Each structure stands twice: as C-alpha cells, then as structure tokens.
C-alpha cells in the first residue's frame with residue numbers, strides 16, 4: 001500500500017520530464033541568452049536560466065517588468081529584513097499571469113522566477129492573494145544569485161486530473177524546485193493539488209469496478225519536490241489534496257519547515273505528508289498533517305532530522321522507511337521526534353525495513369508523544385513486504401540505539417501496542433523504553449507487547465509491561481559490528 005518512488009526509476013523520469021518542460025520554456029527565450037549547460041546535467045540545467053555568467057536578458061513578451069521601487073502590489077507582502085529588500089518584488093501578475101484558475105500561468109511564473117533568480121540581493125516572487133493560478137507541471141531551477149523569497153498568498157492549482165494533464169509531461173511531479181540554495185517559501189496561500197480524480201483512478205487500491213484494483217501505470221504527481229537544494233525554509237503554507245505525496249525532498253541539505261498545514265482525506269491513497277530522502281539537517285516544527293498515508297516518512301541516506309510539535313492524523317504515522325528494498329543499502333541516523341500527537345492512525349512511530357537490505361538505522365529518539373487510538377503506536381517491522389511473495393533473506397538493515405520515552409495514550413485493539421519484529425540475522429540492539437503507557441482505546445482488555453529478536457532494556461516499567469525484550473547483545477553480533485559497517 002505504501003508506495004515509494006524508487007529513486008533510479010524516478011531519476012529517469014525526472015530527466016525525461018525536465019526535457020519536456022524545457023522545450024516549452026525555450027520558446028520564451030532566445031537561444032543565445034542561454035549559458036553553456038554543465039556537461040552531465042545538460043538536459044536539466046537548461047530548464048530555466050541560471051544567473052551566471054550574466055546572460056543577456058531575453059526580450060520580455062509582457063511589457064511590464066517590475067520597476068525598482070514599485071510599490072508592493074498587495075498589502076500582504078511581507079518584506080523580510082531591511083527595507084531595500086522590498087525593491088526586488090517580482091509579482092507574477094506583472095509577467096502576464098491571469099490567475100483565473102483556467103489559463104496556464106506557468107510561463108509567467110517561470111519568467112518571474114528567472115528574473116528574481118538574477119538579482120544579487122534578496123528577491124521576492126509574489127503570488128498575490130485573491131487569485132487562483134493554474135500551473136502546469138514545472139521545474140524551477142537554480143542556482144540563483146539571490147536569496148529567494150517565494151511569497152505565496154494566492155492559490156496555486158495544477159490541471160484538474162489525469163485527463164487534463166498534458167500527455168507529454170511526466171505524471172510523477174507537478175512543482176519541482178531544483179538546485180536552489182537559499183529560499184524562503186511562505187505565505188498565507190495554498191497549494192491545492194486537486195487530487196481527487198487521481199485517487200479515483202481504477203488502478204488505485206479498490207477503485208476499480210466492484211472494489212477491484214486494476215493494473216496499469218498509475219503514476220500520480222507529487223505536489224512539491226525539492227532536489228539537490230539547500231537552505232530552504234517552508235513556512236505557514238497550506239498544502240492540500242496532492243494526487244500523491246505532498247512534499248518530497250531528495251538530496252537536500254538544511255531544510256527548515258515550520259507551521260505547514262497539510263491536508264488530504266484519510267482514504268486518499270499514497271498522499272504522504274512530507275517525505276525526506278537522502279537529505280541532512282532537516283527540521284520539521286509546528287506542523288499539522290491529515291492524510292491518507294505516512295505523516296512524515298524518512299528514506300535512505302537521511303541524517304539529523306528533528307521533528308517537533310507535529311500533529312498527525314488521521315494518517316499512517318511517522319515512519320522511518322521502508323528501507324532496504326531490492327537488497328539496497330540504507331543508512332539513516334540521528335532522527336528525533338518529540339512533543340507530538342498522533343491520532344487515529346494505522347501506525348504511531350514506525351521503523352520498517354525489507355528483508356535483504358543492508359546498512360543501518362541508529363540513534364533514533366521518539367519522546368513526549370501522545371497517541372490517540374493508534375493501531376500500532378510503537379512498531380519496528382523488519383519483515384516489511386507489500387506483496388505476498390517476500391522470501392526470508394539473511395541480510396537486513398541493522399537497527400540500534402532507539403529510545404522510546406514518555407509515549408502515552410491509547411491504542412486501537414486490533415494490534416498490539418508495541419510490536420518489535422526484528423531481523424533473525426541482525427537483531428535490533430539497544431532499544432530502551434521509559435514512561436511508555438498505552439491503554440486500549442476500546443474495552444478493558446490489555447494486549448501484550450510483541451518482540452522478536454529485540455535487545456534492549458526498560459528504564460521504567462511500562463504499560464502494558466514488556467517482558468519480551470532480550471538482555472545484552474546478541475551472540476551473532478560482534479562488538480562494533482553493524483552501525484558503521486556499511487554506513
């Protein structure tokens with residue numbers, strides 16, 4: 001059920017779609033204005049104009065490029081920092097955006113982006129309120145000279161459903177940000193992915209006739225993806241009804257997310273809230289996610305994630321993984337989730353790995369978490385398999401140093417409140433629990449914890465009591481083995 005784009009496959013699609021967008025954007029510029037592409041990224045780096053070496057300005061199809069000192073077109077503009085910054089405001093309306101929810105405003109957004117990208121200082125791209133901008137699948141490319149502020153006060157929507165999606169555009173992504181170093185995206189506006197027609201495709205789970213699931217390519221776009229970017233802040237926005245994942249980061253560094261509201265129906269398939277893959281130093285604070293899949297999911301190559309004050313649910317909870325699919329390597333470390341609430345979810349805090357992978361997950365802390373009617377509040381699943389035919393394999397992503405502290409609330413009695421199913425070949429080690437108190441949400445019968453090959457200790461008594469953690473370290477695990485073996 002939890003569908004995660006497999007990176008290499010995705011990458012091919014990315015290149016392909018980069019190419020298709022490029023040919024559309026090309027028509028807005030003279031070819032001579034383009035700088036030489038970098039050799040191995042030639043397809044990608046042509047998408048929009050990187051700032052250097054200062055290319056000649058392409059002629060503008062719309063007359064009114066914003067003059068310096070032009071007043072802010074909307075009272076809602078927030079000028080960040082000193083007053084000279086407010087000079088560099090690039091209102092998409094000045095580039096011909098219509099904002100009627102019908103006209104494709106992607107070309108206007110691209111031009112505003114490209115101009116803002118050339119400014120030496122802070123540059124604000126303004127998406128004004130009281131307008132709805134329809135944007136086709138687009139890639140916004142850096143690096144930019146400026147520190148960008150993407151100020152979203154209005155609503156941004158994609159074409160409505162798969163039938164309206166241009167045939168020659170990738171169906172896997174909608175708004176893509178590529179190689180951006182330093183961008184603040186904020187505002188009181190909304191990114192509305194209009195996912196409903198995608199969720200109802202007959203290839204989605206149980207959406208075929210009489211509740212069947214039909215085969216077929218079922219690609220649906222992620223609303224926002226950030227690639228190879230750094231120093232990004234996303235703040236205050238509402239993102240809703242994505243056809244698939246809402247926000248995804250790949251190979252990014254230094255991400256700060258604050259006060260986002262992400263919302264999709266609980267039965268919308270694969271609408272993960274925030275997915276972080278191969279990225280470091282990620283902070284997710286004060287965010288609310290209601291959706292139909294993982295609230296936050298963390299993929300391979302991700303380190304130093306701090307999640308605080310997140311409210312999830314209904315959702316599938318916060319998940320590290322799935323990792324190690326197709327015998328792949330996964331290294332994840334230093335992940336903290338604190339001061340959060342998880343409600344009416346299939347899982348609470350989860351680590352899931354496929355058999356046959358390698359690498360490790362280490363230094364994970366889940367603390368001060370309230371669970372409200374959660375089906376698997378605490379779960380490690382090293383036997384993750386989304387089909388019936390997974391064989392037992394002898395390698396596994398090694399899990400160690402996991403702290404569960406002050407996790408309280410209720411569990412849905414269909415599953416045990418703690419479920420630690422570790423690998424036979426590389427058992428989990430150093431799992432600690434303190435102040436874990438989980439009560440049945442229905443009835444009075446307490447369920448037992450489940451453990452398999454899980455080593456660790458209780459720092460305080462738990463409710464229900466956990467007798468099944470194994471003491472010490474497993475014989476099969478040599479000291480200093482594991483954690484740094486592959487990572």
Ligand SMILES: *[C@@H]1O[C@H](CO)[C@@H](O)[C@H](O)[C@H]1NC(C)=O
Pocket residue numbers: 019020021023024166168169
């Ligand atoms: C995609 O289709 C649009 C509209 O039919 C067309 O203008 C554009 O050139 C096409 N792009 C590619 C890469 O085929």
Ligand SMILES: *[C@@H]1O[C@H](CO)[C@@H](O)[C@H](O)[C@H]1NC(C)=O
Pocket residue numbers: 181182230231254
């Ligand atoms: C990110 O920001 C930090 C601190 O402001 C700065 O030192 C670093 O160079 C920035 N990274 C990039 C890639 O711009």
Ligand SMILES: *[C@@H]1O[C@H](CO)[C@@H](O)[C@H](O)[C@H]1NC(C)=O
Pocket residue numbers: 209210
């Ligand atoms: C759906 O169910 C109806 C009534 O049971 C049946 O007549 C019809 O053939 C079924 N359609 C499919 C595609 O299974």
Ligand SMILES: *[C@@H]1O[C@H](CO)[C@@H](O)[C@H](O)[C@H]1NC(C)=O
Pocket residue numbers: 007251252278301
């Ligand atoms: C992971 O990110 C690093 C840059 O941070 C990049 O060099 C590497 O290619 C990425 N790996 C994958 C599998 O995307």
Ligand SMILES: *[C@@H]1O[C@H](CO)[C@@H](O)[C@H](O)[C@H]1NC(C)=O
Pocket residue numbers: 259285286287288309
């Ligand atoms: C937690 O996040 C919510 C939702 O954004 C916010 O209203 C609340 O003030 C935050 N709490 C703290 C202590 O920051």
Ligand SMILES: *[C@@H]1O[C@H](CO)[C@@H](O)[C@H](O)[C@H]1NC(C)=O
Pocket residue numbers: 281304305306334336
């Ligand atoms: C762990 O991550 C936090 C940020 O969440 C960072 O401040 C800390 O330095 C990291 N620890 C290590 C050992 O990298």
Ligand SMILES: *[C@@H]1O[C@H](CO)[C@@H](O)[C@H](O)[C@H]1NC(C)=O
Pocket residue numbers: 391392424
């Ligand atoms: C796989 O391993 C598990 C745990 O040891 C065992 O319960 C199960 O029967 C095995 N399955 C197969 C197909 O060997």
Ligand SMILES: *[C@@H]1O[C@H](CO)[C@@H](O)[C@H](O)[C@H]1NC(C)=O
Pocket residue numbers: 363364401402403430
């Ligand atoms: C167990 O994990 C904790 C938390 O990450 C760590 O501080 C401690 O050193 C680990 N203990 C061992 C024996 O590795």
